[in-house]
Amino acid sequence: MSVGIAQGGPPPAFLRAWCYNFLCTGEMDFHSLSKDDVSDLESCLLISKVEDSADEQSLMLWADEIVSCGYTSQLKLDNKDSIIQAIVLHSTTRLIPMLQQLRKGMELYGLVDQMARNPEACHSLFVPGKITKGLMQIS
Known part of the structure; x- marks a missing residue:
């Protein structure tokens, strides 16, 4: 997933917002x-x-x-x-163990750091919605 995004491939915009927030922070907001x-x-x-x-x-x-x-x-x-x-x-x-594994893999490519620094910019790459060209050029 990380490699695909880094190479300009289609983003995996299929996660719920709470899943994306977990990937960014590593913590669950149950409330x-x-x-x-x-x-x-x-x-x-x-x-x-x-x-x-x-x-x-x-x-x-x-x-x-x-x-x-x-x-x-x-x-x-x-x-x-x-x-x-x-x-x-x-x-x-029950999805948390899978999200933890996904997050661990994304850490290998530095994607978690990017998401933590700029969660709004990366949001539409993972959560369904409109993706603008500028979002695909996150550095």
Whole structure:
């Protein structure tokens, strides 16, 4: 990935913003995560099921899946936000080991240093959006 960018190849603009921020800093900002940061279908469906639950009985239908995401409190309608946050954390934190490996590889080429010094300029190389010609000439 680093070599491709250095040689002027197409940027890998497929990461979520939180993933890019992790690559820049090596740290996770758990407070900035939301359900929009979840990309795997299974977790997205579970979040929808929790949101659509009209009563505690319908919420209990998904108890096994919710508990497997690390939620340990009572399954009540009042706790929907906490349940969804547990699902979001479960879905996103399991990607951290892969992001750590990616970051380690990018360090070999000095790309992490560039990203840490100028995160705004490198952002569109990794996160979907518009890429301008000036961004491809980062020194």
